[in-house]
Amino acid sequence: VAESTYGxxxxxxxxxxxxxxxxxxxxxxxxxxxxxxxxxARLTTIPGSSDVFVGGVxxxxxxxxxxxxGVSENDIETHGAVSEEVVRAMAVGxxxxxxVDVALAITGVAGPGGGTMEKPVGxxxxxxxxxxxxxxxxxxxxxxxxxxxxxxxxxxxxxxxxLLS
Amino acid sequence: VAESTYGxxxxxxxxxxxxxxxxxxxxxxxxxxxxxxxxxARLTTIPGSSDVFVGGVxxxxxxxxxxxxGVSENDIETHGAVSEEVVRAMAVGxxxxxxVDVALAITGVAGPGGGTMEKPVGxxxxxxxxxxxxxxxxxxxxxxxxxxxxxxxxxxxxxxxxLLS
Numbered sequence: 061v062a063e064s065t066y067g068x069x070x071x072x073x074x075x076x077x078x079x080x081x082x083x084x085x086x087x088x089x090x091x092x093x094x095x096x097x098x099x100x101a102r103l104t105t106i107p108g109s110s111d112v113f114v115g116g117v118x119x120x121x122x123x124x125x126x127x128x129x130g131v132s133e134n135d136i137e138t139h140g141a142v143s144e145e146v147v148r149a150m151a152v153g154x155x156x157x158x159x160v161d162v163a164l165a166i167t168g169v170a171g172p173g174g175g176t177m178e179k180p181v182g183x184x185x186x187x188x189x190x191x192x193x194x195x196x197x198x199x200x201x202x203x204x205x206x207x208x209x210x211x212x213x214x215x216x217x218x219x220x221x222x223l224l225s
Numbered sequence: 226v227a228e229s230t231y232g233x234x235x236x237x238x239x240x241x242x243x244x245x246x247x248x249x250x251x252x253x254x255x256x257x258x259x260x261x262x263x264x265x266a267r268l269t270t271i272p273g274s275s276d277v278f279v280g281g282v283x284x285x286x287x288x289x290x291x292x293x294x295g296v297s298e299n300d301i302e303t304h305g306a307v308s309e310e311v312v313r314a315m316a317v318g319x320x321x322x323x324x325v326d327v328a329l330a331i332t333g334v335a336g337p338g339g340g341t342m343e344k345p346v347g348x349x350x351x352x353x354x355x356x357x358x359x360x361x362x363x364x365x366x367x368x369x370x371x372x373x374x375x376x377x378x379x380x381x382x383x384x385x386x387x388l389l390s
Contacts, residue, residue, distance in 0.1 A: 090262070090283065096269025097255070097262030100283040104261025107337055107370060115289035118255065118265040118281035120274075124323065128280070158289065172272055205272060 073214060074102045074109075077221045081112045081162060084224065089158035090116035091129055091150040093141065093167040094184065099213040114158045119150065125167075129153030142167050142179055144187075144196045151189035151196075162224070163189040164216045170205045182208050186216040190223055238379060239267045239274075242386045246277045246327060249389065254323035255281035256294055256315040258306065258332040259349065264378040279323045284315065290332075294318030307332050307344055309352075309361045316354035316361075327389070328354040329381045335370045347373050351381040355388055 081088055090099050100116045103109055117128045122141050125131040131149040139145045150165035168184025175181035180200070187196040197219060201211045246253055255264050265281045268274055282293045287306050290296040296314040304310045315330035333349025340346035345365070352361040362384060366376045 092262070092265075094269075095266065096274070096278070097257070097265025097281060097283065098269075100257075100262025100285075101260065101266045101374075104259075104263075104283075104285060104335075105371065105374075109261070110285060113261070113285055115285045115293070116262065116283035118262065118269075118283065120265075120269060120278055120280045124280035128322075157293075170269075206270065209266075209270075 073217050073221065075106045077217050077224075078103065078106055078109055078112045080221060080224050086112070086161040086224070087114050087158075088112055088162045088164065088220075089114045089154045089160040091154035091163060091165040092116060092118050093120060093125065093150070094170040095166050095168075095209050095213050096120055098209050099164060099166060099216060102213050102217070114160055117154060117157065125150060129157070140179065142169055142183060142185060144185060144198070147185035147187040147196050148194050151187040151194060155189045161191060162220060164220055165189070166212050166216055168201075168208065168212055170208045170212075172205060184208065184212040184215070186212060186219060188216065188220040188223055190220070193223075195219065195223055238382050238386065240271045242382050242389075243268065243271055243274055243277045245386060245389050251277070251326040251389070252279050252323075253277055253327045253329065254279045254319045254325040256319035256328060256330040257281060257283050258285060258290065258315070259335040260331050260333075260374050260378050261285055263374050264329060264331060264381060267378050267382070279325055282319060282322065290315060294322065305344065307334055307348060307350060309350060309363070312350035312352040312361050313359050316352040316359060320354045326356060327385060329385055330354070331377050331381055333366075333373065333377055335373050335377075337370060349373065349377040349380070351377060351384060353381065353385040353388055355385070358388075360384065360388055
């Protein structure tokens with residue numbers, strides 16, 4: 061995916077976010093479902109990311125969301141794994157687990173299967189947790205699986221960048 | 226990185242490994258240090274990967290290796306985070322944490338900084354754990370940070386593919 065959602069090239073946005081965190085002495089962790097590690101990979105593409113980036117949980121299976129991030133089974137059953145409730149809990153869980161200032165959580169329907177009328181392919185919830193502040197956002201992305209995943213990671217970094225600036 | 230270490234295109238190798246695991250009814254998890262999520266991202270690029278791929282830990286900081294994967298602090302102090310002892314412990318830890326058949330662990334020096342005479346940039350340890358069998362391998366990769374990380378993920382998948390075939 062050459063183009064970017066936000067008019068910046070991909071490495072730049074990761075580097076910009078890391079620089080902001082480095083300046084403010086903030087540590088970052090991630091909790092990723094549909095992106096499967098892509099957000100962590102994007103952040104750690106940048107040399108020196110270990111100053112800021114601590115680690116993450118790839119919570120692909122729902123029971124990993126429950127066991128590793130403290131998402132409630134009831135929320136998954138009631139609202140689905142792609143929901144505001146679950147993305148919030150993922151962000152809170154990652155912030156606690158890694159004892160960081162900033163956690164970025166992503167859960168979505170990357171497709172090509174798994175879409176429904178209510179939750180179509182491309183529906184992604186992202187949620188930065190910055191200290192105790194949670195900022196969940198629903199995005200409806202387009203394109204194929206790769207583009208949806210790329211844009212989800214990009215949107216999570218861009219939202220965190222804006223909230224921290 | 227267009228070329229591949231093993232003469233297959235990148236998506237194919239992830240798909241091949243997932244197919245082998247699907248056929249054998251094996252579940253996979255990952256434990257990633259220098260690749261920072263790239264291996265998980267590669268595996269989950271493939272539609273339907275959730276049949277096989279459960280999740281992972283991005284253990285970028287050493288204390289995440291200790292707390293989340295049960296790597297011993299003593300091993301990190303004595304042998305360094307990029308060592309056979311640590312990659313073995315990461316693989317064992319991931320297999321237990323996610324209750325999977327196959328865990329793939331990676332730890333290395335992606336550069337451009339951080340290299341030493343003894344452990345130069347490009348030195349990567351990979352270790353598949355297949356049930357109780359551990360198969361650590363040291364690889365010395367070349368190229369820039371992106372290439373080193375890409376090849377590390379590729380080598381881990383390729384080794385697992387061969388061991389499972």
